[in-house]
Amino acid sequence: MGRYTNMSGYYDVIMTSGYYDYPKIVDGLINGHAVGHVLELGCGTGLIIEELARRKPEVPITGIDLTPEMLAIAQNRLRPYQNVRLQQQNVCQLALPHQHDLVFSYGGVWYFVVEEGQAPFMVSHIPTHEDNLRGLEKMASHIATGGRLMLGTQGPHFNYQRPIANGMVYSQEIEPIESGFIKHYFLDDGPQRVMAQTIHYRTYPFEQACAMLAQLGLQADAAAAQTPASQLFIGFTKT
Numbered sequence: 126m127g128r129y130t131n132m133s134g135y136y137d138v139i140m141t142s143g144y145y146d147y148p149k150i151v152d153g154l155i156n157g158h159a160v161g162h163v164l165e166l167g168c169g170t171g172l173i174i175e176e177l178a179r180r181k182p183e184v185p186i187t188g189i190d191l192t193p194e195m196l197a198i199a200q201n202r203l204r205p206y207q208n209v210r211l212q213q214q215n216v217c218q219l220a221l222p223h224q225h226d227l228v229f230s231y232g233g234v235w236y237f238v239v240e241e242g243q244a245p246f247m248v249s250h251i252p253t254h255e256d257n258l259r260g261l262e263k264m265a266s267h268i269a270t271g272g273r274l275m276l277g278t279q280g281p282h283f284n285y286q287r288p289i290a291n292g293m294v295y296s297q298e299i300e301p302i303e304s305g306f307i308k309h310y311f312l313d314d315g316p317q318r319v320m321a322q323t324i325h326y327r328t329y330p331f332e333q334a335c336a337m338l339a340q341l342g343l344q345a346d347a348a349a350a351q352t353p354a355s356q357l358f359i360g361f362t363k364t
């Protein structure tokens with residue numbers, strides 16, 4: 126399972142050193158639309174929810190995440206926002222008291238890798254196919270009819286290392302496997318390795334991902350297969 130325990134204490138500084146652009150993510154998520162009840166799957170330390178809650182204080186927002194250490198940081202960050210609720214839950218057993226108008230995940234449980242000139246593919250933090258089916262079914266059951274599912278996009282993964290804002294060096298290594306890939310995350314402070322985290326990802330071809338979602342009443346937006354790399358989310362509507 127995609128637990129981020131080892132990385133949690135360094136997650137914010139890695140992500141805000143240019144890995145993700147949170148204001149841009151929220152621009153892409155809202156994109157001028159009215160927003161009702163919102164649910165983020167895999168909210169991590171709450172960086173997206175913070176940006177969203179600041180802009181939309183009237184909107185009820187729920188965040189769930191599997192990793193208690195990530196969620197503890199989110200709880201602390203989001204305490205000032207009365208409209209935010211957080212829960213430690215695995216999406217495969219998701220149980221919330223009501224449905225949502227907008228469910229999204231960005232770098233969270235599921236996302237798409239988009240590369241110019243190639244069909245996108247779906248990446249999942251859930252390693253087994255059976256658990257993916259279970260999680261997708263639970264997720265879909267929490268979206269109201271006419272509601273939206275927005276799954277984030279990312280560029281292709283590759284090996285690299287670079288300094289981050291606190292002077293440490295972040296690096297990542299990708300190891301392809303039959304069902305997807307393994308990603309190793311490292312943080313080094315001079316000669317000392319302060320963090321190592323390994324996550325197993327399962328991947329699905331775009332057609333298969335859309336078929337699994339369509340079975341659950343989630344229809345991909347027109348031309349989703351041709352999503353440009355500049356678009357931060359691929360959208361689905363619950364019928």
Ligand SMILES: C[S@@+](CC[C@H](N)C(=O)[O-])C[C@H]1O[C@@H](n2cnc3c(N)ncnc32)[C@H](O)[C@@H]1O
Binds near residue numbers: 166169189234
């Ligand atoms: C890369 S982080 C993304 C966090 C946040 N969305 C952000 O953009 O900063 C992925 C998060 O997904 C969570 N996650 C992975 N598998 C999960 C599952 N089955 N159920 C709930 N959360 C999960 C991890 O615990 C981790 O916090």
